[in-house]
Structures are given as C-alpha cells and as structure tokens.
Amino acid sequence: xxxxVKNAQLVNGTKTDVLIVDEKxxxxxxxxxxxxxxxxxxxxxxxxxxxxDLHTHLREPGREDSETVLSGSRSAVAGGYTxxxxxxxxxxxxxxAGVVEQVFRLGQEAGLCDVFPIGAVTQDLAGLQLAEIGAxxxxxxxxxxxxxxxxxxxxxxxxxxxxxxxxxxxxIIAQHAQEPRLTESAQMNExxxxxxxxxxxxxxxxxxxxxxxDILLAEHVKSRLHICHLTTAGGVELVRWAKSRGVQVxxxxxxxxxxxxxxxxxxxxxxxxxxxxxxxxxxxxxxxxGLADGTxxxxxxxxxxxxxxxxxxxxxxxxxxxxxxxxALSVVVKSxxxxxxxxxxxxxxxxxxxxxxxxxxxxHGQSIAVGNVANLIVVDxxxxxxxxxxxxxxxxxxxxxxxxxxxxxxxHTIFRGKLVLNDGEVVGESNA
Amino acid sequence: MQSHLLSISDLSKEEAFQILDTxxxxxxxxxxxxxxxxxLRGRTVVNLFYxxxxxxxxxxxxxxxxxxxxxxxxxxxxxxxxxxxxLKDTAQTLQAIGADAVIIRHGASGAAxxxxxxxxxxxxxxxxxxxxxxxxTQALLDAFxxxxxxPDFAADFxxxxxxxxxxxxxxxxxxxxxxxLAKMGASVTLVAPPTLVPVxxxxxxxxxxxxxxxxxxxIDVVMMLRVQQERMTNFFxxxxxxxxxxxxxxxxxxxxxxxKTIVMHPGPMNRGLEISAExxxxxxxxxxxxxxxxxxxxxxxxxxxxxxLPLNAGTERKS
Numbered sequence: 001x002x003x004x005v006k007n008a009q010l011v012n013g014t015k016t017d018v019l020i021v022d023e024k025x026x027x028x029x030x031x032x033x034x035x036x037x038x039x040x041x042x043x044x045x046x047x048x049x050x051x052x053d054l055h056t057h058l059r060e061p062g063r064e065d066s067e068t069v070l071s072g073s074r075s076a077v078a079g080g081y082t083x084x085x086x087x088x089x090x091x092x093x094x095x096x097a098g099v100v101e102q103v104f105r106l107g108q109e110a111g112l113c114d115v116f117p118i119g120a121v122t123q124d125l126a127g128l129q130l131a132e133i134g135a136x137x138x139x140x141x142x143x144x145x146x147x148x149x150x151x152x153x154x155x156x157x158x159x160x161x162x163x164x165x166x167x168x169x170x171x172i173i174a175q176h177a178q179e180p181r182l183t184e185s186a187q188m189n190e191x192x193x194x195x196x197x198x199x200x201x202x203x204x205x206x207x208x209x210x211x212x213x214d215i216l217l218a219e220h221v222k223s224r225l226h227i228c229h230l231t232t233a234g235g236v237e238l239v240r241w242a243k244s245r246g247v248q249v250x251x252x253x254x255x256x257x258x259x260x261x262x263x264x265x266x267x268x269x270x271x272x273x274x275x276x277x278x279x280x281x282x283x284x285x286x287x288x289x290g291l292a293d294g295t296x297x298x299x300x301x302x303x304x305x306x307x308x309x310x311x312x313x314x315x316x317x318x319x320x321x322x323x324x325x326x327x328a329l330s331v332v333v334k335s336x337x338x339x340x341x342x343x344x345x346x347x348x349x350x351x352x353x354x355x356x357x358x359x360x361x362x363x364h365g366q367s368i369a370v371g372n373v374a375n376l377i378v379v380d381x382x383x384x385x386x387x388x389x390x391x392x393x394x395x396x397x398x399x400x401x402x403x404x405x406x407x408x409x410x411x412h413t414i415f416r417g418k419l420v421l422n423d424g425e426v427v428g429e430s431n432a
Numbered sequence: 433m434q435s436h437l438l439s440i441s442d443l444s445k446e447e448a449f450q451i452l453d454t455x456x457x458x459x460x461x462x463x464x465x466x467x468x469x470x471x472l473r474g475r476t477v478v479n480l481f482y483x484x485x486x487x488x489x490x491x492x493x494x495x496x497x498x499x500x501x502x503x504x505x506x507x508x509x510x511x512x513x514x515x516x517x518x519l520k521d522t523a524q525t526l527q528a529i530g531a532d533a534v535i536i537r538h539g540a541s542g543a544a545x546x547x548x549x550x551x552x553x554x555x556x557x558x559x560x561x562x563x564x565x566x567x568x569t570q571a572l573l574d575a576f577x578x579x580x581x582x583p584d585f586a587a588d589f590x591x592x593x594x595x596x597x598x599x600x601x602x603x604x605x606x607x608x609x610x611x612x613l614a615k616m617g618a619s620v621t622l623v624a625p626p627t628l629v630p631v632x633x634x635x636x637x638x639x640x641x642x643x644x645x646x647x648x649x650x651i652d653v654v655m656m657l658r659v660q661q662e663r664m665t666n667f668f669x670x671x672x673x674x675x676x677x678x679x680x681x682x683x684x685x686x687x688x689x690x691x692k693t694i695v696m697h698p699g700p701m702n703r704g705l706e707i708s709a710e711x712x713x714x715x716x717x718x719x720x721x722x723x724x725x726x727x728x729x730x731x732x733x734x735x736x737x738x739x740x741l742p743l744n745a746g747t748e749r750k751s
Contacts, residue, residue: 187541195632198541198565198607203631267549268542312550314519314540316563 002026003419004036005412008047008378010368011345018047020374023417028370038419042378045411048348050082050113050375051329052355052364054145054174054252055228055300057321058084058115060106061099062091066396067305069106070429072325073113075303075394077420079325080410082113082375083356083364088120089150095120095131097139104141112420112429113413116361119143121162121173125151130162137169144360147174149228150275152210154180159214163223172250172358174226177210177235178202178276187316189262189277197265199315202277204232211235215242215249226358227251229302231276233286240295250358252300253287255324255331256400260284264400270311270318271400274304284335291350292341298355301328305396322400326393329379330406338407344381363416374417383409393426436548436557437733440568440611448612449587452576454732455725462498462728472501472738475532480522481560482508482538487699488560491723492535492569495730501738504531519543523552531555533738541565556737564602570698571608573729575616577722578653581694590617595647597623597679598657598706599668601630605698606657610638623647625679627668644679648688655696656681656707672705681711694718 003020010016019027019036027033053076059067067075069086076084086103088094094103100117107115119136123129125148136143146166153159153175162173183206188194190201211227215238218225227239230251242249256274261281264272272278290296304321311318324331332351336342342350356365363373386405389397413421420428436442443451461469477496479489489505496503506526519538526534533556536544541563548557561567578592579585585592594613600606600622613620614637621639622629629640641647648654659675669675676682681695686708689695695707695716703709712719 190631192632192635195630195636196607198563198604200564201631268545269549309518312518312520314538314543314546316540316542 001417002036002038003414003417004033004039005047005376005378006039006041007044008042009044010047011348015044018368020414020417023373025368025370025372025374028368040378040412042411046344046379046381047368048377048379049352049365049368050377050413050415051080051351052083052359052361053081053301053303053325054085054298054355054359055149055302056084056086056325057089057302057304058086058103059090059305061102066307067394069103069115070110071395072303073107073110073115074426074429075323075325075392077112077413077415077426078393078410078424079327080329080377080379080413081325082377082413082415083361084113084115085145085359086115086117087149088118088147089125093120093124094118095123097132097135100136100141100143101139110429112426113415114361114364116359117141117143118145118147118174121146121148121153122158127151127154127158130158130165133162133165133171137171144169144171145174145226146171147176147228149174149176152176152178152180156213156217160217160221163218163225164221167223170224170360172224172226174228175210175214176228177207177214179206179209182206182209187273188265189279191262191280193262193265197268199265204234204279204283207232207276208234208238211238215247218249219245219247222248224248229254229257229276229300230287230296231257231279231283233283236286236290236295240290243295250297251295252298253291253296254302255299255328255335256322258284258287258291258335259331260400268315270313270315271322271398271402273315273318273320274322275320288335288339288341291336292346297350297358299328299332299351300355301325305394306398307396311398322398323392323394323396327387327399327401327406329410330385330408331401333381333408334406374414376414377410378412380409380411381407385409435737437568437737438545438548438557438559439566440571440608440615443615445615448572448575448615451572451729451732451736452579454735455576455728458728458731468498468500470500471735472496472499475501475738476530477501477503477533477535477734478526478531479503479505480526480534480536481506482536482543483561485537485561487723488537491726492560492730495727495734498727499731499734501734519547520550520552523547523550526555527553533558533734535560537561539563558733558737561604563604565604566608567604568608569726569730569733570605571612572733573722573726574609574655574696574698575612576725576729577696577718578694580721581718582652588617589613592618592653593621593651594618594653594655595621595623595651596655596657597644597681599628599659599663600624600633600657601628602660602663603657609655610636614638621647621651623679625669625675628663644685645688648685649690651693653694653696654681654689658698658700659702659706676705680705681707683708683710686711686714686716689716696722698722
C-alpha cells in the first residue's frame with residue numbers, strides 16, 4: 001500500500017509531499033512520486049504526528065452500552081489519536097494479565113489505533129492489596145502505566161510500595177489525586193459557586209495534599225510518578241517545585257480543565273459534572289501557564305463515556321465524567337494557540353511527543369522523517385466547526401462542548417500506514 | 433416574571449415586593465367573608481415531594497385549595513419513585529396528566545431547576561426546597577412577616593438589620609433569605625461556628641460573625657436555623673451542649689434583644705438546642721405568624737405564576 005500526501009505543511013512551516021509505503025514514511029519531498037494507491041491532496045493543511053492519549057476510559061469489559069474498545073477507537077481516530085491508554089476501571093477491573101490482554105487484543109482487532117491497557121495498582125481498585133503488576137507488565141500487553149484512576153491510591157504505604165515495585169521495569173504510577181476524607185459526597189469545586197448552589201465542595205487542597213505527598217514519596221524512593229488530570233493552581237506550583245528538585249514527576253491536564261470553569265455548573269446540567277471538578281478561572285489560567293512552560297507535560301483527555309440515563313438526572317445522582325477524544329485538539333487550539341500561549345509545535349509536543357515518551361510508545365510521537373512509522377494526522381487549522389452531541393463518533397453523547405464553535409478540524413488519520421479517517425469519516429476497520 | 437420560581441435570583445426587587453403586596457391583598461380578602469377564591473378553578477397543582485415535609489406540603493396544599501385549584505399530592509414514599517423511577521419519568525407522567533404547576537421538594541440541590549429546564553414538562557415549577565440550595569417561598573414568607581412588624585420598611589428594607597444564626601452551610605432557608613433580604617436592602621449578618629459557614633460565603637452580600645452575644649443587641653430580626661442531628665457526627669461542633677451555649681437563643685440571650693426585635697424560626701424547632709422554650713414562646717417570637725403567612729405568600733406565588741383571574745373576581749361576583 002502506497003499513500004501519497006500532497007501539498008502538506010509540516011509544523012516547521014515546510015511545504016512538502018510525503019510518501020508512505022506500507023507502515024513507514026518512505027520519502028519527504030515535493031513531487032516525490034506521482035503514482036500511489038491513494039493520493040491525498042491536502043491543500044496546505046498541517047501534517048502532524050498522530051496524537052497520543054494517556055488517559056482514556058473505553059468501558060469494555062463491563063459497560064459496553066457506553067463505549068467499547070472499537071467505538072472508542074473510532075472516536076479516537078476521529079479526534080486524531082493513533083494511540084490510546086485504556087484506563088483500568090472496567091468491570092471486571094483490569095487488575096490481572098487476563099483482562100489487560102483482552103483489552104489489548106480487542107484494540108488490535110479493531111485495528112484503528114494502538115490501544116495500550118493501563119493496569120490497576122491495587123486489586124479491584126480497592127486500595128488494599130497490590131494487583132499483579134508484574135504479570136501485567138510481562139503479558140502481551142506489556143503494561144507500563146498503572147493507575148487506580150477514579151480512585152486515589154490513598155494509603156501512603158500502598159503508594160510507596162507501588163512506586164518502588166514498578167522500578168524494575170521502568171513502570172510509572174499514574175495517580176488520581178483525591179484525598180477521600182476531604183471529598184466525601186463532593187459534587188463540584190468548593191468555592192463561591194458551590195456556596196451559592198448548595199452543592200458539597202471538592203476542595204482544591206484535597207488534590208494538592210495527595211500531589212505533595214506523592215512527590216515526596218517519589219523523591220524518597222526515586223520512582224516515576226505521573227499526576228493524572230491536574231486541575232488546581234496549587235497543584236501546578238507543587239509540580240513546578242518538584243521538577244526543580246529533580247523529582248521524576250510528570251503531569252497531565254485535560255482539555256476541559258483548560259477551557260471550562262465551575263461557573264458552567266450554574267444551571268445544574270450534569271454534563272458538566274466531572275471528577276476532578278471544573279475549577280475557577282484562576283486555576284484555568286495557572287493550568288494554561290503550566291502547560292505552556294512545560295510544568296504540565298501533556299494533555300490527556302480523561303474521555304469518560306456515560307449513557308444518556310446516567311446524565312439525565314438531578315445533579316447529585318448523575319455520573320462523573322465527559323467525553324473528549326473528538327474535541328481535544330480543537331479545545332487545546334482554542335485555549336492555548338488562539339490565546340498565543342503555545343505554538344503548533346508545542347501542541348505536537350504536549351499531545352503526541354511527550355505522552356509517547358512518558359509511556360514508552362516507541363512507534364508514536366516520532367518526528368515526521370523517512371523510516372519512521374507512519375502514524376500521522378492531517379489537520380485543517382483554519383476550519384471551524386460546531387460541536388453537536390448527536391454527531392459524536394463515540395457511543396456516548398456527554399460532551400460539555402455541545403453547541404460551541406471550535407477551531408481546527410481533523411481531516412485524515414493514518415495509523416501505521418493505513419488510512420483510518422478519510423475527510424472526517426472513519427474508514428478501514430479491520431472487522432467492520 | 434418567568435413562569436417558574438426556582439431561586440430568589442429569579443426575582444427582581446420589584447417582583448419580590450409585588451409578591452408581598454399580592455399576599456397583603458390576599459390577607460385582606462381572606463379576612464373577609466369569602467375565604468376561598470375561584471382564581472385557579474380548573475387548574476391542577478401537583479405537590480411533588482421527594483422529602484417528608486408535612487408543614488410545607490400542607491401550606492402549599494392549603495394555598496392552592498384557597499385559590500380553588502385541584503391539588504394532587506405525589507409523595508415519593510410508597511410510590512413508583514421509591515422503586516427507582518427517574519425524575520424524568522415522573523415529570524413526564526405529571527405532564528401527561530395535565531399538571532399546570534408542580535411544587536417540588538427534593539433532597540438534591542438543583543432538582544427544581546433540572547425539572548424546569550429539562551423540557552420534560554411545560555408546567556410552572558415552584559421550588560419548595562431543593563437539597564441545601566434554596567427554599568424561595570420560605571424567604572418570601574419571612575420577608576412578609578418581617579414587613580408586617582416593621583411598617584417603616586414596607587417599601588424598602590434599607591437600614592433593617594437581620595441576623596441569621598446557625599447551620600448556614602446546609603441551609604436552603606439561609607441561602608434564599610440572604611439573597612432576598614440583600615435584594616430588598618436589608619443588612620444581613622450570618623452568625624455560626626466557622627465549620628457551618630460555607631467556603632465562598634465571604635463573597636456573599638453579608639457580614640459574618642462567630643460571636644452571637646455581640647450581634648444580638650443591635651438587630652431588628654433574629655432568625656434561628658434548625659440544627660440537624662446528623663451534623664454532630666461529622667465534627668461540625670463537639671457537642672449539642674457546646675453548640676447551644678455558643679449559638680443557641682438561650683433565655684439570657686433573649687434578654688439582650690431590643691424591645692422591637694422579633695425572633696423567627698422556619699421550623700421545626702429543636703427546643704433546648706438552637707432555641708430555648710422561653711424564647712420560642714416569648715412575645716418576641718413570630719414563629720406561628722410565619723406559618724400563617726406561608727399560606728398567603730404561597731397563594732401569591734401561585735397566583736402570580738399561573739396568572740389567574742384578577743384577585744377581586746370572586747368578591748365582585750358576590751357583590
């Protein structure tokens with residue numbers, strides 16, 4: 001299979017044609033070839049490495065009504081992702097080699113992008129006993145990231161042991177930082193808006209207290225710590241301080257925390273209910289600054305699909321979470337590039353290069369160079385589009401951006417040399 | 433005014449006073465020979481109560497019946513709601529039976545707004561208390577009661593000093609009263625242990641004090657809030673006795689009040705905890721007036737939202 005991408009613009013401004021032969025980039029020059037099985041004339045659109053998500057909830061096994069590995073893969077390629085990291089909080093929990101291998105295999109069968117399972121830190125996410133981390137690391141899924149996401153690894157001794165244990169294979173613990181006692185029944189950010197709405201507060205310090213503790217633990221045992229979905233100005237300060245001390249800590253921010261604030265909760269529409277919660281404008285500004293200066297390493301979606309009935313209720317009984325794969329790039333463009341805080345080159349770093357490096361996804365986040373695996377996307381940076389929850393590729397519709405007009409559109413996604421998104425349409429499913 | 437009453441923030445100052453004026457008219461009519469008005473004849477009002485609250489329910493029921501509306505009481509206990517029926521399905525059922533107004537009491541903050549905004553139902557929605565958010569008709573009846581005792585402030589509460597004492601954090605009554613009293617011009621002081629003042633209240637249009645004794649001599653209205661028993665298990669205060677000593681309206685504190693000061697409580701009272709029996713039963717206490725005024729104010733709200741016939745329609749026909 002030969003694909004010729006004509007009239008593409010690279011992130012450094014170079015205009016060129018790119019020839020892809022089988023899995024790999026074969027040539028990069030204008031007029032490199034006239035014959036190919038498929039010619040995509042992209043008219044000056046951006047050609048970027050495929051995006052890499054380190055935080056995706058695919059819901060399979062267990063909640064296939066909200067998402068499956070296949071439907072999540074479709075959603076991913078529609079959003080320009082060529083690699084996903086499937087969170088462990090499925091039913092059953094991905095706390096054994098059997099479950100992570102199942103998810104890995106389902107990803108390969110779908111064949112649209114790489115699906116790398118994340119393993120649970122503790123059995124059944126209960127925080128009491130370590131899961132069989134070694135077995136998951138040695139499985140065909142070769143798990144390197146472990147997380148109890150959705151729940152905090154709260155017991156400091158369990159967290160210490162987990163951090164130490166994964167060192168033998170250069171693993172990483174991704175922490176959902178949430179002090180459980182300070183967040184009992186918590187519904188939204190604790191502050192002025194929660195005081196008016198009468199919703200139980202989720203204070204910023206409940207996140208920051210765990211981040212601070214885990215930074216100190218990671219420093220003490222010299223292990224790799226990753227902070228999931230950082231949301232507070234104080235958390236950004238802590239990570240900045242840790243990095244200045246040489247602690248091996250990395251951090252992610254979600255697109256929704258870069259754009260939305262707790263004022264979205266006024267009106268009580270549960271589509272804005274998410275954990276950790278939407279914070280204040282000051283927090284949003286600090287997160288943007290932290291992402292721009294590299295304190296926050298990456299953007300991760302925390303794509304969290306839920307069926308309609310789980311969001312169509314009064315606020316306090318609704319599920320936490322929002323989908324994000326299909327809107328992530330556009331939201332980052334709106335909050336970071338249109339504001340002048342980052343360049344497209346920075347965006348490629350935060351959404352592709354850095355996440356692939358953190359997770360060790362060798363075929364992803366590579367520069368566009370001859371010989372590299374062709375995980376590529378074509379983005380029209382000047383297009384705008386209106387988000388419509390009825391038009392999601394994901395099985396679920398719980399997008400908080402419904403009705404918003406966002407910049408930049410994904411035109412094509414090429415996964416390992418195969419066209420999987422063609423002009424916005426998902427194509428080439430292995431078992432379709 | 434819109435067709436719902438979900439929060440005091442839905443009302444302008446003028447609309448709030450208009451409701452109180454309407455309640456005043458209704459009081460005059462009620463004192464006459466014709467207690468029941470034909471205003472809402474043929475209209476259906478549903479009391480949708482997900483929480484037990486006999487007082488609020490009978491107050492609304494009485495208000496609707498005195499306006500000749502048909503009243504349906506839908507209690508969550510023993511109904512399909514307790515079998516897991518969603519708010520949406522309940523709402524659509526009420527829509528199908530032709531409800532003109534739904535009065536909802538719910539344990540979840542925002543439930544009334546959810547019902548009004550969802551598109552599930554076209555009826556007017558009246559919030560009769562949602563979680564720890566708001567209880568707007570309680571604030572209106574409190575303002576009505578205050579006004580009847582301070583005629584100098586009949587058109588504007590500027591200069592009127594009100595203290596709200598107790599569990600502000602969990603109180604929907606406090607939230608609605610703060611918004612309404614501030615809107616009407618009163619100066620409001622919240623008095624509570626710091627554990628029971630919400631984070632964020634420093635931006636509310638109020639003063640905050642932790643010292644009840646210093647506040648009581650200089651106020652016109654003291655509004656005591658109910659303290660829920662379950663607050664004692666979550667470290668909000670060490671013991672009921674300590675709370676009562678510091679924040680209860682005890683007999684000795686009753687003596688600190690000026691002659692004109694009135695004592696209010698939304699009920700039901702914990703006698704001996706937030707209010708002593710002598711305070712509750714003193715001549716300063718207007719607790720039973722609040723109950724009576726509740727019916728008038730809820731009549732005024734129903735009348736305003738459902739846009740019934742002119743108030744004097746029934747009396748005219750009689751004369």
